[in-house]
Amino acid sequence: MKTRAALLRTSPVGRPYAHTRPLSIETIELDPPGPDELLVKIGAAGLCHSDLSVINGDRPRPVPMVLGHEAAGTVEAVGSNVHDLAAGDRVVMSFMPSCGHCLPCAEGRPALCLPGAEANGKGTLLSGERRLHCQDVPVNHHLGVSGFADYSVVSRQSVVKIEADLPLVEAALFGCAVLTGVGAIVNTCRVRPGESVAVVGLGGVGLAALLGAVAAGAERIVAVDLAEDKLKLALSLGATDTVLAADSDAAEKIRLATRGGVDHAVEAAGSAKAFELAYHITRRGGLTVSAGLAHPSSQISIPAVSLVAEERSMRGSYMGSCVPARDIPRFIALYQRGRLPVDRLLSSTGPLEEINEAFDLLDQGRVIRHVIEF
Ligand SMILES: NC(=O)c1ccc[n+]([C@@H]2O[C@H](COP(=O)([O-])OP(=O)(O)OC[C@H]3O[C@@H](n4cnc5c(N)ncnc54)[C@H](O)[C@@H]3O)[C@@H](O)[C@H]2O)c1
Ligand SMILES: [Zn+2]
Ligand SMILES: [Zn+2]
Numbered sequence: 128m129k130t131r132a133a134l135l136r137t138s139p140v141g142r143p144y145a146h147t148r149p150l151s152i153e154t155i156e157l158d159p160p161g162p163d164e165l166l167v168k169i170g171a172a173g174l175c176h177s178d179l180s181v182i183n184g185d186r187p188r189p190v191p192m193v194l195g196h197e198a199a200g201t202v203e204a205v206g207s208n209v210h211d212l213a214a215g216d217r218v219v220m221s222f223m224p225s226c227g228h229c230l231p232c233a234e235g236r237p238a239l240c241l242p243g244a245e246a247n248g249k250g251t252l253l254s255g256e257r258r259l260h261c262q263d264v265p266v267n268h269h270l271g272v273s274g275f276a277d278y279s280v281v282s283r284q285s286v287v288k289i290e291a292d293l294p295l296v297e298a299a300l301f302g303c304a305v306l307t308g309v310g311a312i313v314n315t316c317r318v319r320p321g322e323s324v325a326v327v328g329l330g331g332v333g334l335a336a337l338l339g340a341v342a343a344g345a346e347r348i349v350a351v352d353l354a355e356d357k358l359k360l361a362l363s364l365g366a367t368d369t370v371l372a373a374d375s376d377a378a379e380k381i382r383l384a385t386r387g388g389v390d391h392a393v394e395a396a397g398s399a400k401a402f403e404l405a406y407h408i409t410r411r412g413g414l415t416v417s418a419g420l421a422h423p424s425s426q427i428s429i430p431a432v433s434l435v436a437e438e439r440s441m442r443g444s445y446m447g448s449c450v451p452a453r454d455i456p457r458f459i460a461l462y463q464r465g466r467l468p469v470d471r472l473l474s475s476t477g478p479l480e481e482i483n484e485a486f487d488l489l490d491q492g493r494v495i496r497h498v499i500e501f
Contacts, residue, residue, distance in 0.1 A: 132276035139184025170295030172274035173197035197303035198274025218286035221451035222270040238446035253282040308335025310447015320344030328396025329357035341365035
């Protein structure tokens with residue numbers, strides 16, 4: 128069949144994207160799903176900084192590629208081995224397909240699935256196949272999702288079924304921003320009631336982490352960003368303290384206010400500088416988590432002795448250390464009970480044709496989440 132899709136043909140591409148137009152809306156070929164795959168009609172797809180990083184070269188990926196990895200839609204058809212989903216079911220995409228059998232999967236860490244990571248790196252589905260073509264040229268899938276398209280073929284292992292009562296524009300946010308941000312707090316940090324948390328970088332991921340910290344019962348929540356308007360929004364979402372990252376005494380201010388630093392500091396900016404700040408505002412014995420994705424050549428620098436003498440911990444958090452089939456329904460249930468107001472992260476919606484303009488908005492920090500509505 129044919130589908131309309133936002134195709135990235137080269138990378139990196141300079142800004143402003145409204146002029147350089149890195150994504151072209153084209154009608155391309157979509158093969159039928161393989162035995163363990165599904166055809167999904169996309170209902171909504173959010174713009175995440177990780178898509179932007181493929182466009183600007185911070186996260187090199189094979190091109191041509193159909194971007195988009197934070198999406199939700201409706202199943203149209205299922206492959207011959209798929210018996211637990213049917214046409215009409217609603218699904219949220221997860222951006223790391225998990226095979227269920229490799230060592231990380233067996234350990235309950237599907238975000239680290241080995242065949243999943245290999246497929247994502249190569250731009251294929253978990254089966255190793257590409258179902259997208261443009262005039263006989265294979266087109267790469269983005270993180271097994273490629274949600275910036277009317278239709279997508281995805282692995283069964285790339286979707287989680289949801290109840291029909293959640294609007295797809297809201298559902299899409301759970302696929303990346305919420306999974307990553309809330310997961311970083313509840314799975315990676317395991318924040319307990321009364322603890323203190325700092326979040327450095329207040330985009331969709333960081334603000335979802337902030338909402339997660341509120342839901343987890345954190346007592347002190349320090350929000351840090353380079354942009355003043357992000358701090359304002361963070362306050363309205365439950366931050367108890369806000370600090371501009373560019374302040375020369377930002378770390379000192381936070382250490383003073385929190386009597387030596389926070390229990391958990393989460394970096395969600397994708398910058399080594401932001402991680403270093405997060406480290407410096409973590410208390411002795413505390414945990415610093417990196418959830419942002421910095422450029423592959425980027426290095427962090429911290430005083431080595433502090434790790435030992437202050438018994439510090441550092442951890443990475445990919446996909447919020449989540450088990451999507453467990454965590455997406457849990458986070459949705461919290462949202463529906465008003466405990467996780469993730470609709471506050473939704474800044475705007477728009478059509479696929481305006482996706483380049485929307486990436487300018489994300490790049491300039493003028494939206495938290497902009498969602499393409501199909
Ligand atoms: N770990 C994962 O699984 C995962 C999943 C999705 C996204 N990401 C990554 O997380 C990061 C955030 O994604 P997003 O979509 O929320 O991005 P975003 O662009 O919406 O937000 C990033 C925020 O960080 C702020 N920032 C940048 N440099 C900073 C600094 N030095 N100090 C403080 N704040 C700073 C920006 O002002 C912005 O508000 C990106 O690097 C993205 O690639 C990781
Ligand atoms: Zn993402
Ligand atoms: Zn696996």
